Amino acid sequence: MTTSPLSVGTDYETLANRFRPLFRQIAAGNVEREQGRDLPRESIQILKQAGFGAVRVPVEYGGAGASVTQLFELLIELAEADSNIPQALRAHFAFVEDRLNAPPGPARDAWFARFVAGELVGNGWTEVGSVKLGEVITKVSPQAAGFVLNGAKYYSTGSIFADWIDVYARRSDNGADVIAVVDARHPGVTHSDDWDGFGQRTTGSGTSVYVDVPLTAEHVIPFETRFKYQTAFYQLVLLAVLAGIGRAIERDVTQEIRERKRVFSHGNADTARGDAQIQQVVGQISAQVYAAEAATLRCALPLQRAYVARFGNDEALERQANIDAEIETAKAQVVISELILRAASDLFNALGASGVSVSKSLDRHWRNARTAASHNPWIYKARIVGDWKINGTEPLYVWQIGNNLKAG
Structure with missing residues (x-):
């Protein structure tokens, strides 16, 4: 394979300092957006303009050249400001990663230029309705001038904010699975913000419908060429969320305790901040968050190895890196889900009844964490890890959800 510049990392503090003022600006409006279910259009726009969507693009093409680990460090910081936004950008960074793994050439270079210009990519993978396992209703059909896309998707996270949409579809002529890259602003594309979950309510998820949307041949990509560690990558975005x-929980509980005036007569100090038991609760939360962040960044390392190995000549090394990426993100998912959900609940042990005030919206932390942790059920990930450890069974890299094939 022809070699080309790779994104192997940059100085993290210099990179992060480009965006931290924007993260603070985003955090300042988070509670109001949460309470009004206002989509973070302005927040995503300022990130676009600042080049956030191109941090993984190699420096030689105008990006920041960040490593996978550095990307996820940034996403953790962004999720502390507003956990909805990194999830809304999940499909974008996955598509960027896919193009980073694509063979060098004009088509890849064109996408790098789009990313550097601030263009974002949304998601259209999950079928709606009574779809059986393995069935793909959304179809790409050949036409005289290229192809046309028809179908509907749910969980279309981030598509409302996007310039392009990464749509999983099936060709009507030969049955091949493909990625159709769709112009998000085409008249045949309709977005609905009808996600009804109790958490992560401003991710721009919901239904997207595609009616006779034209596609050029270069925007119909064989699914078999998709980057191998994609499932681990998608999961890692949720772990960063x-x-x-967790960092937001730690921030908010410490601030609330510092400012708290009232104490209980049977407490241990004249102030809440001086109460040893309250200090213990906050310390426990801090430790849980520390472990969650450390595990997230630790399991980003094999993804970077898989990316670099993609352009090497050692198939065994690349295969092992992809296995490690899947297994390590699965292990991290099992523990991080429990750590952060516990922290989101324990913060109320430190605050008492006043902590449940609707005006504070502290319940958003548990609701958002519970929602993010419900994607890709961790019970199956624990089994996959166990099967690998006991039997050496290689993990699945792609899976689907739908009705049982045996159902009527």
Whole structure:
């Protein structure tokens, strides 16, 4: 394979300092957006303009050249400010990663230029309705001038904010699975913000419908060429979301305790901040968040190895890196989900009844964490890890959800 510049990392503090003022600006409006279910359009726009979507693009092409680990460090910081936004950008960074793994050439270079210009990519993978396992209703059909896309998707996270949409579809002529890269602003594309979950309510998720949307041949990508560690990558975004929620929990509970005036007569000090038991609760939360963030960044390392190995000549090394990426993100998911959900509940042990005030919206941390942790059920991930450890069974890299094939 022809070699080309790779994104192997940059100075993290210099990179992060580009965006931290924007993260603070985003955090300042988070509670109001949460309470009004206002989509963070302005927040995503300022990130676009600042080049956030191109941090993984190699420096030689105008990006920041960040490593996978550095990307996820940034996403944790962003999730602390507003956990909805990194999830809304999940599909974008996955598509960027896919293009980073694509063979060098004009088509890849064109995508790098789009990313550097601030263009974002949304998601359209999950079928709606009574879809059986393995069935793909959304179809790409050949036409005289290329192809046309028809179908509908749910959980279309981030598509409302996007310039392009990464749509999983099936060709009507030969049955091949493909990625159709769709112009998000085409008249045949309709977005609905009808996600009804109790958490992560401003991710721009919901239904997207595609009616006779034209596609050029270069925007119909064989699914078999998709980057191998994609499932681990998608999962790692959710782990970064959870770790960021944990940091927000730690931030908010310490601030509330510092400012708290009232104490209980049977407490241990004249102030809440001086109460040893309250200090213990906050210390326990801090430790849980520390472990969650450390695990998230630790399991980002094999993804970077898989990316670099993609352009090497050692198939065994690349295969092992992809296995490690899947297994390590699965192990991290099992523990991080529990750590952050516990922290989101324990913060109320430190605050008492006043902590449940609707005006504070502290319940958003648990609701958002519970929602993020419900994607890709961790019970199956624990089994996959166990099967690998006991039997050496290689993990699945792609899976689907739908009705049982045996159902009527």
